Amino acid sequence: MRYLPHSKKNREAMLATIGVNSIDDLFAEIPESVRVTEGFGLPDHATELEVDRYFRSQSAKNLAASEAAFFVGGGAYRHHVPETVNHLIQRSEFLTAYTPYQPEISQGTLQALFEFQTQVAQLYDMEVANASMYDGSTGTGEAVLMAHRATKRRKAIVSGGVHPQYVEVIENLSDFGSHQVVKLPANPTGVEDIISQLDKETSCVVVQTPNFFGELSDFTKLAEAVHAVKALLIVVVTEVVSLGAVKAPGAMGADIVVGEGQSIGVGLNFGGPYVGLFATTKKLLRQMPGRVCGETVDADGKRGFVLTMSTREQHIRREKATSNICTNAGLCTLAFTIHMSLLGEVGLRKMAMASHNAAVVLAERLAKIDGVEVLNTSFFNEFTVRLTGKNANDIVNQLADDKILAGVPVSRLLPDAGHDELLLIAVTETNSDEDFDRLETALKGAVS
Amino acid sequence: MSKYYTEDHEYVFVKGDIATLGVSEHAQEQLGDVVFVELPEVGVTFEKGDEFAVVESVKAASEVYAPVGGVVVEVNSALEDAPATVNEGAESVGWFVKIKMANPSDVEGLLNVEAYGAHIAD
Amino acid sequence: MSADKMNNVGRPSTPNAVASNEAHPTFTGNKALQINEPLLYEVGTPEQTGVDIADPRKATSRLGDLARSEPIGLHGLSEPETMRHYVRLSQKNFAIDSGMYPLGSCTMKHNPRINEKVARLPGFADTHPLQPQHTVQGAFEVIETLADWLMKLTGTEAVAMSPKAGAHGELCGMMAIEAAHRAAGNAGKRTKVLIPESAHGTNPATAVFVGYQVQTIKTREDGTVDPQAIKEAMSDEVAAIMLTNPNTCGLFERDIMEIADIVHAGGAYFYCDGANFNAIMGRAKPGDLGVDAMHINLHKTFSTPHGGGGPGAGPVVLSKALAAFAPVPFAKRDGGNIEMVEHKEGTKSFGRMTAFHGQMGMNTRALSYILSHGQDGIRQAAEDCVLNANYIKASLKDVMSPAFEEQKEGFQRPAMHEALFHDGFLEGTGVSTLDFAKAMIDEGFHPMTMYFPLVVHGAMLIEPTESESKASLDQFIATMRDLTLSAKAGETERFLGAPFYAPMKRMDETLAARKPILKWVPAPQ
Missing domain, CATH: 3.90.1150.10 (Aspartate Aminotransferase, domain 1)
Known part of the structure; x- marks a missing residue:
């Protein structure tokens, strides 16, 4: 087997050094009744060629975004990732290193994390960011728990504009932690009354911009009202590229900003791995979950970076830890940072505007079709349309057969909520005019 | 001023009905470099035995329990920016909080200087 | 041979005769292959970019009054500068590919590159979790095949594929256990979890996340858990035990089956921390040992790269007693079609742990490793x-x-x-x-x-x-x-x-913790 270096002769020599006769002696502690002596009815080892062939055949059964006119968003977006990113993250020294516990021989990972934290803090316009969470949804769940710890209250109010699967993650954690969740109904107009729900039991309010339906909101007034009852405002951002064009949550008074970072550097990956971005204020720093990288000096006074503030974490604090999280999204943070370094402020803004303007152009074209209504007043690169009298899910399935991935039917995430006609359409700089033509023609045919 | 200690290395220095709370010199030595102290706010009330602060070194975080109960009247804000103050003088400049004691009898059962000295010598 | 015709004015081919070969400090502070590299923010500028993006189409803004007008502060690098910056950084890292990495509990094994190749095939890397299910059947089949291997290797009935890391898997397993207690009408009655003192820190942290209190069990002098200690700790308040096997001392818990029996007899469940599954895979099935739930670290046992701290993946195998409570989404085969069940309504599932389907990119890599090895x-x-x-x-x-x-x-x-x-x-x-x-x-x-x-x-x-x-x-x-x-x-x-x-001398971790500097800020003007 190509991954195992030992020859039979070496194995025998090593057994002799240990002082046992056979390898079975080393497994003698396993109770005899449960020792596995036969195979599992599964295949034996395979050549690299065979493995490659298997995966290529499975891959070919899927409709890849690159083969389709692609408009799917709903919390994961397809942007172009430069090849440089893919090359650099496969450098052995990044790819096959562990969590940087030995800072003297991990400065590559650590300095990149420090750059990552800086980029996230800037994008969100917040004071501090951590070294990442698993993804946006789990990060949001943790943000709510953090607010509960900081305020010593246990009630979260969740806007109807928050991604429905993120809400399910919050609800699940709250269910087991015996916390209260007040969930407002999902509403494509983005208009809802949160302020009247605030009370002295409220630990936090969770909102999202652009929201699940694509609508943009200014939370400045909400932040004031939330702070007036000494609660915290958590703002979720599922499309990080929007921050190259849209006012940052930190500038609206957010206390915790959390979101998904996969748009930058990571790609679609059929849902994971992704990278959760998490930022907060200095005041709440000690309540923040996850790994944090900080600047220091070595014995010669030379600047370097270490993991720090680890007393909040599970390996030291055990049952009193801020979270059970152990890893961060490691290589995905690196991909994010490298891509963001390539973009710089200039590139990010241009990519954001290319996505936004493309979405505006498409929305205007689709709005002209009889039976298609664009519901948003404002949006970044994703908007909601009503396909009057039609089931959006059926249309999406039907168009997929012509290699048009038209978007996310709202009912896929919110079944039985009366949203069967609604379709989310996401647009990025990767969409061509031909994609637009195909979607427009196909939708025209489908709704007529 | 009367000085008392707990077996867990908290101290309370009592003067009138005002008690100064912190961790002992011995505790400071055991902890090593203190990097952060989490303190309650002025006005907070706690009872004897309640957790009222957390002291962190690089590798450990320890809860600090109140040797006596009362309401916080002053916190040592120097610790916020300079947690090393605890290492410089745990039982002097590195005090944590001053409280107005609720029950003077709370000090009963605590160790005096000699008893604490014997306790840490064990 | 005519020596006078040879070119002997060229480069010397032996080292110079010098008085001393002692190193001297360099002007740059660099040491040949070890090059100091400033921060991105010190080598890049706000004006620089390393990508060419087509000009945006002409359109009227729909951002309302929410356009971002203030500078963000990001710095950029050209493509060659980016390459050099991150290559130089990479050279400051130790890695499995360059040397032995014997970190106990972390299983730093070889990371095959065929895994990287197959994970990047467009059918996996360039598909969206919300595109119609009939367009991603190949991806579902990979998930199903990996799940099948994991169940067979562990002798269990079900596997939750969405947890994103080992600790997330622990959370999943403990949630399934609590869901089972609730379904049995024991909501709020079983509040304690038994955890040996040798456990990973994630175990107690996870138990608390699910609302349990932790009761620590002393480890016996030989490094294993004494069934007698479990017997004494058992009560109708105990929900589960969390035990690592092989344990964190690198030992097989030799009384594990007796412990499982005691726990089950007391109406509780057995969560096994599977961090060390590498030692027994193919030689013992955790299901046979009495385990009800166990996470498998794909990044440890099944060679997906650690990537400097992630991403990982933590599928959780479940016994028959817990199988029904697995989180959504889960795959269900109906003839030639695989359906991913995405909503808990109408099932016993305890709910959702993450958006989408979990770590697909880790699933492909792990299955590639498994197929390469075979049973x-x-x-x-x-x-x-x-x-x-x-x-x-x-x-x-x-x-x-x-x-x-x-x-x-x-x-x-x-x-x-x-x-x-x-x-x-x-x-x-x-x-x-x-x-x-x-x-x-x-x-x-x-x-x-x-x-x-x-x-x-x-x-x-x-x-x-x-x-x-x-x-x-x-x-x-x-x-x-x-x-x-x-x-x-x-x-x-x-x-x-x-x-x-x-590349660095010993680092001052105290300074880092006392005065946290967690991001770069521009020098004051």
């Missing part, structure tokens, strides 16, 4: 990792201090995949476990796990994995012996200031 190779890998750990232990036990008494005299009780030592052999030398570890860096090895498990003083937990050749192990053993003898001979300078040859 025969997987068993051989477990045997080799156990062989390697015992070989290290046997070769060092006369100079270092094996962790448990009974292992001192000759071979008595095998370790599994890890060799554990305490710092007794350093007593009186003035050298600590940390100093010893830093000296290993100078010798070209990544240190082992230190000061864990907590039950062993100054612990050194060495996990070589099956990827190391005998030659590599012999070199490691020789180095450990040399260092040990050096420490015992009083050569403390080698240790106290170590590392001397790494």
